Amino acid sequence: YRFSRRPDIGDKIAVSFEFFPPKTDAMEAKLWETTMRLQPLAPSFVSVTYGAGGSTRERTARTVGRMVRDTRLRPAAHLTCVDATRDEVDEVIREFLGMGVTRFVALRGDPAEGVGARYRPHPGGYANAAELVAALREKGASDISVSAYPEKHPESPDFATDIDMLKRKVDSGATRAITQFFFDNDSYERYVERVRRAGIYVPIVPGILPVHNFTQVANFSARCGAHVPAWLAERFDGLHDDPQTHALVAAAVAAEQVLDLVERGITDFHFYTMNRADLVFAICHMIGIRSAEPLHEVKPAAA
């Protein structure tokens, strides 16, 4: 019954899409195909991640640059504090500002050894995401998103410490928080209540991860503190070798999650696309978002 009512609310919903910078020519072609398919959904912005330890600095810049040049999208550049001096980070910020990019997603990041290793700030670098936000603000960034963790970050001893860090980031100038992915909408709602009680009023945009590969998501979740409920595991049980059914179930699961959040009054959604369009496109369709241009007019931009 919920599905039949969704088209009339599509114009009240804002979506954003996250991509990662491609490593190979084939991955780049795939990203471009995805971008062109999703562009007509008129996202409020798209974002491009920054690899561990700044490892994708050039690729992130190249991908963002191409979006600026060849699309009508509004790209946001992710940036981390990992293994870089303030001067080095400032240079990256200037590079983006020089392209006309004023949207950023500011993060502390994870150690180059990977999630779970102990984080040590670079002695000459920005110590945390709050300092990075302040630097971005000072240099002219207009729209700064930061992370938020509905099930708390694995390094946070408790929710109070976690939310205190979010408050520091917002007090430094962040305009929006995007959450780590989650599957339990109640935990998101409880978290937003805690955040509001702490006097934080920026949008806490749910980060939605369509489950392209359940096994990978389950492994990754364990490392980044996102809980995989038993009912979710059950839905994907036995589908490892059945990609078609897996994709259909993934679309249904994500649509159900998003539609439930819509029922709870949420109007902004950030999608972790994994550089793939189909599931995200289908879910957006179900929440009433329609292509702003006829599909036959959508042509990939020249390389």
Ligand code: FAD
């Ligand atoms: P912060 O917000 O600074 O901290 C997160 C939490 O950890 C805080 O709530 C705080 O309580 C706790 N904490 C931090 N430091 C300490 C400490 N020393 N002691 C105790 N508790 C502490 N990673 C990338 O490498 N590239 C990306 O492009 C990227 N994009 C992301 C986008 C989103 C929307 C999200 C949610 C995450 C992203 N990440 C990315 C992952 C992120 O870098 C990691 O989760 C990292 O571990 C924390 O970075 P942060 O900015 O969230 O940290």
